[in-house]
Amino acid sequence: MRSRCWLSGAMAVVVVGLGIAMAVGLFVGLAAVQQRPPDVPYVPTPYEVVREMLKVARVGPKDIVYDLGCGDGRIVITAVKEFKAQRGVGVDIDPQRIRESNENAQKAGATDRVKFLQQDLFQTDISEATVITLYLLPSVNLRLRPKLFRECRPGTRIVSHDFDMGEWEADRTLRVRGPYREHTVYYWVLPAGVAGTWRWSVSTPKGERRYTLRLRQRFQKISGTVVTDGAETSISEAQLNGDQIRFTVVREIQGQKVTMRFSGRVNGDTVRGSADIQGGPFAGKRDWVAKRDPVNLSGTWRWQGGALRIERRNGQWVATLLQGNRSQPISDFYVWGAGIYFRLSEGTEITAEGVVEGDRLTGTWNGKPWTATRTKG
Ligand SMILES: C[S@@+](CC[C@H](N)C(=O)[O-])C[C@H]1O[C@@H](n2cnc3c(N)ncnc32)[C@H](O)[C@@H]1O
Incomplete structure (x- = not known):
């Protein structure tokens, strides 16, 4: 119990600390040439934690490791040097971090197997990654979650330092002693869509x-x-x-x-x-x-009180909630085979999931039974 309290205290310190650093980061970031201010300030992961993150993901010679928000490049450099990963890709929006990463890769003799991209991580194509490492913030992890499901193959391993993925529970959670505090490492394996x-x-x-x-x-x-x-x-x-x-x-x-x-x-x-x-x-x-059984999710699914439009746009599933004359895009939307799941937290909180069979969708809406039927138009 005591260690739990201590842990939540430590987490609060990390979140507040990152928040303060973010304000400073915003200021410094604006002076540099970059697309927009970072979503998360620069705080490096201690090497003890880096090694545990790569260990829990069992990184090895077949892996392509992406660190989204790579800071000084330490995670991908350690992945290729110590864990013999095939390649590493670090992405950071801050040009200063990319300069440091390139210098560190040079010093480590790893330039042939790592590359660093100055990019907004939300714009990066992550489809080739077999392992993705993160040290972002809870809200940024949640924004990233649908992209992971959209772009990555089932079996991709994801490791996050200190922050979880909301209701997507981790497959493993580790506590790691760092130089100044205890850290948490969350590990997930991206599941196939089997509904x-x-x-x-x-x-x-x-x-x-x-x-x-x-x-x-x-x-x-x-x-x-x-x-x-x-x-x-x-x-x-x-x-x-x-x-x-x-x-x-x-x-x-x-x-x-x-x-x-x-x-x-x-x-x-x-x-x-x-x-x-x-x-x-x-x-x-x-x-x-x-x-x-073959399934077709496209269409407008109606029930008493609302409708959900599901369509394919540029090879991706897009969902819109239609209520009265309001139309609300749903960014936190997932398709798992014949199953859908989404969350909306602007205005009213909605969590809904369902499975499509023919022209009928059955599932739950905020925990209560939910049935919709496909209509034309
Ligand atoms: C907490 S640091 C983590 C650094 C490194 N991954 C580590 O664990 O040592 C977060 C990093 O994310 C970068 N970052 C924040 N928002 C970003 C964005 N939208 N796209 C790319 N990088 C971003 C920051 O510049 C910062 O270097």
Whole structure:
């Protein structure tokens, strides 16, 4: 309890400290040539913490590490020099930081494997990154979150020093002792989009058994039901780690308890893996290939009291909330296969999630059941 209080005290000091430094940074930043003032002031991550961040992400020779807001370049330089990352890219809006990063890369003999871009991190193409490191601020992490989901591949590892990602819970949280205080390191693996209806069949000595799995998703958290032989069962032990999915179905077949453990790799609308069936007449290990029903999210989804327009613009999903004659763009919007999730915090707070099947969307709106139907126009 005491250490918790101490930790929240320390966090408050960090946030206030960053806030003061930000004011100074704004002033200094304006004097330099840059697109706009930084969203976060420059505060370097101590090397002890840098190493723990790269360790938790298991950075190695296959990795391309991006540090968004790279300061003096220490994270990407350490990634290539000590963790043998293939390449590192640091992005900073402040030209002074980019100059320092280039000098440090030169001193470390790392110029062949790192590059530094003077850019607004919100404009950087981050799609090639396998690991992304951050030391920003809670509000900046939240603004960045939809970009991570839009641009990065499932399985991309994200590590943040001291600040979390709101309701996207970390897969791991570490406390690291630095020279002056205790630091927190948050670690996530970007999940694949798996929401929707999946179908497969498993061949058994008694013929094909057909399965229908309906999955819901909120970030890496998944839940759902499986229908087989006309009976519906909730899945248990469901896990989604990047593109790796696993879940268990426990059923009674011909009076015997049967435990089916499914695991596989998600690739678009296909999952391939194995099913380990224990108990019952079909016990054994089997290959498992599931296909997701095609889904179309585009359109205007209406319910009593409002509508949500979902459309594709420049290869990206865009959502707009329509209420009366108000039309409000939703920047914190996610598409996970057939599932959507969004948050609006301007004016009224809204958290909504749903899964589309045909012309029907079902889910929750601020925790209450929500149903919408697709209409023309
Ligand atoms: C807290 S420091 C972290 C530095 C480094 N990542 C580290 O951990 O040592 C944040 C850095 O983000 C940069 N920054 C702030 N807003 C930015 C933006 N919109 N685009 C790019 N860099 C930004 C600042 O200039 C600063 O160097």
